[in-house]
Amino acid sequence: MSGHYDVDAVRKEFPAAERITYLDSGFQTPLARPVKAAIDRFLSEGLEIAGPKSVWLDRVEQTREKLARFLGASADEIAFTKNTSESMNIAANALPLRAGDKVLMIHGDHPNNAYAFLNLRRKGVTVAFVPMTEIVNADSLRPYIDANTRAISMSQVTFHAGHRFDVESIGALCEEKGLYFVVDVMQAIGVVPIDAKAMRATFIGSGSHKGLLVPQGLGLLYWDKSRAELEPAYLAAASLADVPADLIANPDKLDPAPSARRFELGNFNLPAIHALGASLDMIDALGVENIQNHCFDLGDHLIARLDALDVRLVGPRARQHRAPHIYVIALPAAEWLGHFEENGVRVSPERDGIRVSFGMFNTIADVDRLIEIIRRRGVKPSSRAA
Ligand SMILES: Cc1ncc(COP(=O)(O)O)c(C=O)c1O
Structure with missing residues (x-):
């Protein structure tokens, strides 16, 4: 048990977590049985009865509704995309930016977001990078x-x-200054509660292969529908307000859909969207706040055990500034990654060390196992806390 939900029962849904010590959900989560079942169902239907597509499309709309509730939005503010990069590019190209306009970003933040905006330099848009400090909030951005x-x-x-940046205060700053606000929630979603309206975001983009538990190839885009002036850079029949009934393109009717469907192109990644419906049910059944708090508890335990070994944590320590589930340990990745692998522990190499990232299925015993592997091998002075 954890203090928040029955983690042993949850863990049984993730067979991979029984075989290896999986501490890499920030990279990709293992498949859960209910998510696989949704994909299996799609495959069986295709194999045995060739559809029916209308049922498959109904499930897309049901998932859209669930996702909207999950983000505190309405279904007509949600579009399905391919991944975070596509969502960020859709957002960047929908903003009415012209030569001389400036976009602020955080230095060292994820490149997939940065390149979407750096590409606008072709139009003469400037991108300025604000330093990444431990705390990034409205006060950090205001001077820029x-x-x-x-x-x-x-x-x-x-x-x-x-x-974990204070996106709520930055959203309020954007409102005060009349700025558009675009947020990449790829590492947060499924673990950190997200309220699109409290964030005052214009667009929110994400993929779904981390906290949302779905294999790669599905993304989402939230669009604040009060921003009706934001139009898609690309157009397909599905993006239109009026799709011609005879399916002959009408050059005089190009108005985009009043909903976020304006940002969708062509057919959907059906198995992945069906899988997302199942994973959102799993997350809702536990409660995302509970997943967050469970991960925070694991993180507190990890930090305490690293302190006891005198091994340094790279990122923020305080709960209000750190993500619940992502921790980088100052152990040189080149020396340690293979060692963890040999001992059946999956983690990621990162800029400043080894990244440990938790999912809903991890336990205190997983953390203890990691620590025991570090303790047995011993650490060099460069990894010690200052
Ligand atoms: C913050 C962030 N954004 C985006 C991505 C990935 O982008 P995409 O979904 O386009 O592959 C990652 C990691 O995979 C990420 O950590």
């Missing part, structure tokens, strides 16, 4: 806003050291 600033784009949680 000038008369040319039009937008801020950043992650909610950083992938490489688990910073």
